[in-house]
């Protein structure tokens with residue numbers, strides 16, 4: 641009977657670990673997904689305030705933007721650019737497109753690139 645005790649302890653320790661891990665997963669997963677939801681909501685807001693004035697909230701171009709011949713951000717011409725090219729254009733600007741490197745962080749610019757990618761899927 642003496643040999644049973646360590647065995648019992650191991651089973652107990654294992655199930656405690658399992659409970660702990662399950663609890664941790666259940667606890668952390670919603671935080672992580674809430675975080676990315678907050679992040680994308682923030683990016684959508686940034687796009688609305690900084691970009692939609694010319695590009696339209698859906699990337700198709702506002703009336704003002706169309707008068708400046710903004711490209712449709714959902715078009716293959718734009719979507720076929722690499723992430724690095726998109727980030728470069730947003731930070732340094734291009735012709736009538738203003739530069740944003742002074743008003744947006746690298747992280748924000750990177751998130752906007754992801755946002756531009758997501759516009760394509762909404763089409």
Ligand code: HEC
Nearest residue numbers: 690691694708710711718729730734735736737738740752
């Ligand atoms: C004042 C109007 C204006 C604002 C604000 C603006 N853009 Fe633009 N954007 C333009 C114009 C005009 C072009 C076309 C530039 C060209 O190719 O000559 C353009 C082009 C682009 C392109 C495509 C460039 C290419 O080579 O195809 C991307 C991507 C882009 N803008 C992203 C953004 C993002 C992201 C924001 C917000 C941070 C933003 N723009 C804000 C006017 C604007």
